[in-house]
Amino acid sequence: xxxxxxxxxxxxxxxxxxxxxxxxxxxxxxxxxxxxxxxxxxxxxxxxxxxxxxxxxxxxxxxxxxxxxxxxxxxxxxxxxxxxxxxxxxxxxxxxxxxxxxxxxxxxxxxxxxxxxxxxxxxxxxxxxxxxxxxxxxxxxxxxxxxxxxxxxxxxxxxxxxxxxxxxxxxxxxxxxxxxxxxxxxxxxxxxxxxxxxxxxxxxxxxxxxxxxxxxxxxxxxxxxxxxxxxxxxxxxxxxxxxxxxxxxxxxxxxxxxxxxxxx
Numbered sequence: 484x485x486x487x488x489x490x491x492x493x494x495x496x497x498x499x500x501x502x503x504x505x506x507x508x509x510x511x512x513x514x515x516x517x518x519x520x521x522x523x524x525x526x527x528x529x530x531x532x533x534x535x536x537x538x539x540x541x542x543x544x545x546x547x548x549x550x551x552x553x554x555x556x557x558x559x560x561x562x563x564x565x566x567x568x569x570x571x572x573x574x575x576x577x578x579x580x581x582x583x584x585x586x587x588x589x590x591x592x593x594x595x596x597x598x599x600x601x602x603x604x605x606x607x608x609x610x611x612x613x614x615x616x617x618x619x620x621x622x623x624x625x626x627x628x629x630x631x632x633x634x635x636x637x638x639x640x641x642x643x644x645x646x647x648x649x650x651x652x653x654x655x656x657x658x659x660x661x662x663x664x665x666x667x668x669x670x671x672x673x674x675x676x677x678x679x680x681x682x683x684x685x686x687x688x689x690x691x692x693x694x695x696x697x698x699x700x701x702x703x704x705x706x707x708x709x710x711x712x713x714x715x716x717x718x719x720x721x722x723x724x725x726x727x728x729x730x731x732x733x734x735x736x737x738x739x740x741x742x743x744x745x746x747x
Contacts, residue, residue, distance in 0.1 A: 485558040486514050490521055492561040498568050501553075506543050508534040514557065536639045537631035540616070544626045551575065553620045559664040561618075562587065569660035570620045580625040580647055582655035584618035588665035594720040595704075595727040596665050598711040608656040614644035618662040625652060637676075638683035645687065673727060674734045681738030689744070697736035704728040 493503060503524040507515055509531040518526065527546060529539055544552060551574050553567065561567070566584065573579040588600040603609045619640070629650070631643050644654050668676060685691065692700075708724040 485560055486517050488560045489555070489557055493555070493567070495564055496561070496567040497564045498571070501567070502547070502549060504543065504546055506539060508539070535633055535636065537633040537635060540631045540639070541633065544623070547623065550623055551620055552623055552626055554616050554618070555662070556617045556664065559586070559618045559662040562661040562663055566660050566662065570618065570657050573655040573657055574620055574622055577655065578653060579655040580652035581621035581644065582619065582657045583615045584660040584662055585658045586615065586617060586664045587661055589663055591667065592665045593667045593723070593727070594712060594717055595708055595724040596667060598708045598724065600665055601711060602707065604658070606658055611648070612641065612645060614640050614654060616640035617664055618660070635683055635686060637679035638687065642683070642687050670730055673730045677731045677734040678738035681735035682742045685739045685742030692736050692739050694736070697732050700732045701728050704732065
């Protein structure tokens with residue numbers, strides 16, 4: 484649905500001295516056929532059933548020849564011609580080892596999704612732990628010296644950035660580098676996504692979340708949604724948001740609680 488817009492936006496960037504590589508996990512939705520329209524890109528194929536986030540990212544890095552590697556999801560559409568320049572700047576000129584771009588939710592984003600994106604991708608970083616690979620960049624030497632964990636299935640980017648920060652490598656946020664990117668998850672998808680994140684966080688941080696913390700998480704998220712919806716004149720959507728938050732936070736809580744102990 485988005486790959487042609489993404490490709491055209493990349494090839495319209497003000498900076499043009501780059502190689503573009505595609506890593507396609509056996510897609511069957513027409514993506515590969517659209518990529519055929521861009522013969523200048525390098526094509527690499529991940530076999531069905533062989534996709535593991537960290538393993539694929541490490542494989543991608545091994546095929547890159549530039550000094551800085553930019554990662555961009557097929558459905559993360561650069562908003563303007565300066566995205567590439569802005570996402571490279573912290574690494575090329577600011578002494579950062581890695582950075583991530585601002586993600587702007589799509590016009591059809593569900594209210595709770597729009598609320599999350601406005602919080603996660605504001606004018607300053609959400610927190611000292613946050614990172615998103617969806618549109619990001621890193622120095623090639625940092626990537627080769629600090630490969631991605633190949634055992635974790637969610638939050639591999641958060642784990643990787645955590646390791647960089649612990650080594651004193653600067654990890655930045657480039658709010659002027661912007662892409663359109665968001666997902667409208669249904670109930671089943673919310674449960675799957677946030678259970679995956681709960682399991683990953685249990686492995687990364689090694690400590691379970693209490694029921695009280697879960698309840699506070701639901702209350703805090705619903706309150707933030709209330710403020711966001713009131714600001715945008717959409718308070719009628721609050722019950723929808725509350726339902727999503729309960730699914731989100733309880734799925735995360737159960738997965739983190741029931742995860743194998745020990746951490747990474």
